[in-house]
Amino acid sequence: AQSVAQPEDQVNVAEGNPLTVKCTYSVSGNPYLFWYVQYPNRGLQFLLKYITGDNLVKGSYGFEAEFNKSQTSFHLKKPSALVSDSALYFCAVRDERGNKLTFGTGTQLKVEL
Amino acid sequence: DVKVTQSSRYLVKRTGEKVFLECVQDMDHENMFWYRQDPGLGLRLIYFSYDVKMKEKGDIPEGYSVSREKKERFSLILESASTNQTSMYLCASRHDTSGRSSYNEQFFGPGTRLTVL
Numbered sequence: 019a020q021s022v023a024q025p026e027d028q029v030n031v032a033e034g035n036p037l038t039v040k041c042t043y044s045v046s047g048n049p050y051l052f053w054y055v056q057y058p059n060r061g062l063q064f065l066l067k068y069i070t071g072d073n074l075v076k077g078s079y080g081f082e083a084e085f086n087k088s089q090t091s092f093h094l095k096k097p098s099a100l101v102s103d104s105a106l107y108f109c110a111v112r113d114e115r116g117n118k119l120t121f122g123t124g125t126q127l128k129v130e131l
Numbered sequence: 132d133v134k135v136t137q138s139s140r141y142l143v144k145r146t147g148e149k150v151f152l153e154c155v156q157d158m159d160h161e162n163m164f165w166y167r168q169d170p171g172l173g174l175r176l177i178y179f180s181y182d183v184k185m186k187e188k189g190d191i192p193e194g195y196s197v198s199r200e201k202k203e204r205f206s207l208i209l210e211s212a213s214t215n216q217t218s219m220y221l222c223a224s225r226h227d228t229s230g231r232s233s234y235n236e237q238f239f240g241p242g243t244r245l246t247v248l
Contacts, residue, residue, distance in 0.1 A: 027171075050234045052236060054239075059140075059241075059242075060241055060242070061135070061221055061239035061240050061241045061242050062174075062221065062223075062237075062239040063239070064236040064237070064238070067234070067236055069234045108173060108174065112234075114234070117162075117179070117181065117187075118176055118179070118189065118190075119164075119176070119237065121166075121173045121174040121175075122173055123171060123172060123173040124173050
């Protein structure tokens with residue numbers, strides 16, 4: 019069975035500082051990995067995905083994520099956080115042969131002035 | 132612009148009522164999904180459909196059923212609502228270019244917050 023772990027319920031960062039939101043995964047085959055963001059009272063918005071190729075993936079709003087196969091991780095990063103980045107972030111994984119996407123429990127990001 | 136709409140943002144129902152949650156997508160996507168979102172549990176898949184009149188159970192199908200009579204519409208049905216079905220319900224759709232397996236991202240609706248009293 020596939021699974022995703024987001025070990026931090028909340029991450030606090032000062033505006034202008036770099037941010038990292040952690041994600042580790044478990045699948046039986048090659049993974050397809052995704053990050054989504056949810057703003058208050060809204061649905062999820064796609065940020066970026068890793069399918070194959072370059073381990074550093076760039077996405078929307080200046081976010082990027084690094085795929086590390088040996089550590090089975092896909093951490094979300096941004097060089098300089100903005101207050102408007104405050105939201106709930108979800109990591110998700112799907113096995114390349116599967117059809118179901120498994121989500122983590124989410125990490126609340128809070129960026130303060 | 133891609134759009135997934137859900138019939139209600141907020142819904143309050145009583146225990147035992149039959150509840151219909153509607154989802155419509157305008158992107159001609161083959162796949163559609165229903166999730167529920169609960170604090171500390173993330174998103175859990177209830178049902179999905181990869182074609183008209185086709186459906187498959189997700190991880191937590193008990194107490195729910197679905198209907199997909201048209202490609203653009205996917206309905207979630209609570210046959211007899213219970214208080215433990217109070218939750219945020221999210222619909223999503225996805226374009227599938229290669230059969231049932233795809234690396235495309237899902238597009239989500241705004242969600243329906245259902246309260247069962």
